[in-house]
Amino acid sequence: MRLGRNDLCWCNSHQKYKSCHLAFDQKIEEYADKGHMVPSHDMIKTKEQIEGIRKSGVINTSILDMVAENIKEGMSTEDINTLVHEFTISHGAIPATLGYNGYPKSVCTSINEEVCHGIPDKNRILKSGDIINVDVTTILDGYYADASRMFLIGDVSEDKKKLVTVTKECLDLGLEAAKPWRFLGDIGEVINAHATKNGYTIVREIGGHGVGIEFHEEPWVSHIGKRGTDILLVPGMIFTIEPMVNMGAPDVYEDADNGWTIYTEDGKCSAQFEYTVLITENGAEILTR
Secondary structure (H helix, E strand, O other), X not given: OOOOOOOEOOOOOOOEHHHOOHHHHHHHHHHHHOOOOOOOHHHEOOHHHHHHHHHHHHHHHHHHHHHHHHOOOOOEHHHHHHHHHHHXXXXXXXXXXXXXXXXXXXXXXXXXXXXXXXXXXOXXXXXXXOEEEEEEEEEEOOEEEEEEEEEEOOOOOHHHHHHHHHHHHHHHHHHHHOOOOOEHHHHHHHHHHHHHHOOOEEOOOOOEEEOOOOXXXXXXXXXXXXXXXXXXOOOOEEEEEOOEEEOOOXXXXXXXXXXXXXXXXOOOOEEEOEEEEEEOOOOEEEEEO
């Protein structure tokens, strides 16, 4: 039902629509009239929701900071899981991955050719030369925050170091492109261009996603987009940017035994960094990194 000017705004601000989001919605309609994809109201977070997600993001970032202080050669990925689980619970939060669609652990740990969703294991020991992605999602008071980082273990080869460095650069370039009244495709274009320039490829089948009220929401975020295409970005949208950059071909496959872990098809290394970002009036705010 279309709101009247004097109705209460849809954003739960308890203000009249005309003095809250009317002009905002009219601007979105102008883009829609030109044939652009535009976000629905349920993709736009309220001030209360943003604050809740921001608080969850503080815990999520703290967890990854804690992992950074403790990760080392000789520990198992199950040791990482224990650290993440205990830290999360001790801070009054919930590890979102635990039990999610049957996922058995509180964190994802993906090593070398594992692209994502690696399952912690007491028998998987970190060795010198490994690169590992640790992916953490936290629920605090019902709000979700999601981020991941790469870690270098011991004496890592120069080609792996470069892959990790370029992957972080891809993410930061994507962040710079995440601006209000621009398009989701702008993010994917700059990420893919930078990866390609450095001789790498971007995983196509897996992307970022809306997050905050649920673990995975709309929109889906491609990291191989085209500028000026895909959905319009507007203030209040929250989603992850999380490029997965492969040293070799972009092709991947899923572990047939555990149904979770994604590997590069050619066995070459992959790297990933992830932020949860909020589109603001001026650009993008990192809510967790």
